[in-house]
């Protein structure tokens with residue numbers, strides 16, 4: 083039993099020596115898992131995009147039908163208006179007819195003349211007839227005019243109703259138009275997401291193929307299983323999760339005026355900030371021996387194979403180094419930590435990029451990192467590792 087325990091302990095010890103425990107270690111299996119998650123994210127984003135598209139299309143259809151409803155409401159208002167004027171002229175006509183009739187009977191002036199007309203009857207029959215005529219005439223006309231006034235009142239209420247409906251439709255139209263603007267923005271963002279995830283999937287697929295081709299197994303650490311090979315990448319990423327663009331490449335303006343020649347860009351942040359490789363690659367040099375106040379201090383040099391072209395990157399003034407010569411890194415590998423070592427006056431990262439296999443230490447070898455990494459303007463902060471999507 084004791085023998086078995088010591089065997090197990092010995093095995094663990096050997097295992098730890100051969101495979102040092104590394105918090106950033108990643109197996110091929112984990113990489114495959116990440117790849118599957120990325121595909122799931124793409125399909126989710128694509129579904130959201132489709133849902134947004136159908137929302138946009140139904141909002142557009144509704145806006146279209148509102149135009150039709152507004153047209154119909156306008157036509158109804160016009161009809162009601164012409165009905166009102168028709169009734170008004172009818173009222174005037176009836177009123178005039180009555181007055182003419184009264185004039186004919188010569189009783190057009192007040193109640194006493196009605197009486198005069200009635201009492202000038204020459205027989206009781208005529209008297210009854212005259213009473214009945216005047217009553218019927220005025221009652222009939224009064225009723226007619228009352229009816230017309232109530233119709234006009236109804237029409238006016240209809241106009242108010244239709245105007246209200248028109249206002250409601252216009253408000254709805256405005257709301258839908260605003261919603262369409264928001265949906266269009268959401269769609270654009272989702273579309274961008276889809277494009278970038280698609281790009282990441284492509285990138286990761288070629289990385290997976292690289293490790294598989296180089297014999298890596300699912301349970302093996304990808305930083306060691308493909309030793310000696312440069313993994314392929316498709317683009318460069320910012321080297322920290324956040325940073326302030328401190329100094330320019332080449333002619334770097336000095337605070338007191340004038341400028342200095344500078345082989346890379348300086349990105350400042352607090353000491354200990356995680357430094358990531360700007361893309362997949364292989365570590366070709368690490369340097370921990372340095373003289374305070376001289377050179378790049380603790381630094382790392384990495385070679386990359388981006389779309390078939392070789393590049394070299396250098397990360398200077400580090401406080402600590404997490405990788406060793408021959409380590410395979412991805413853009414998510416924390417290679418070291420921001421520091422203030424070497425010729426440095428505060429915590430910052432000095433980053434050089436070179437075309438081809440170079441030591442990548444001097445201005446004559448380097449290119450402007452801005453041309454390869456999506457950095458924001460000089461003297462501004464960035465808050466993510468966004469890359470260029472081409």
Ligand SMILES: [Zn+2]
Pocket residue numbers: 329344346347348431432433
């Ligand atoms: Zn610098």
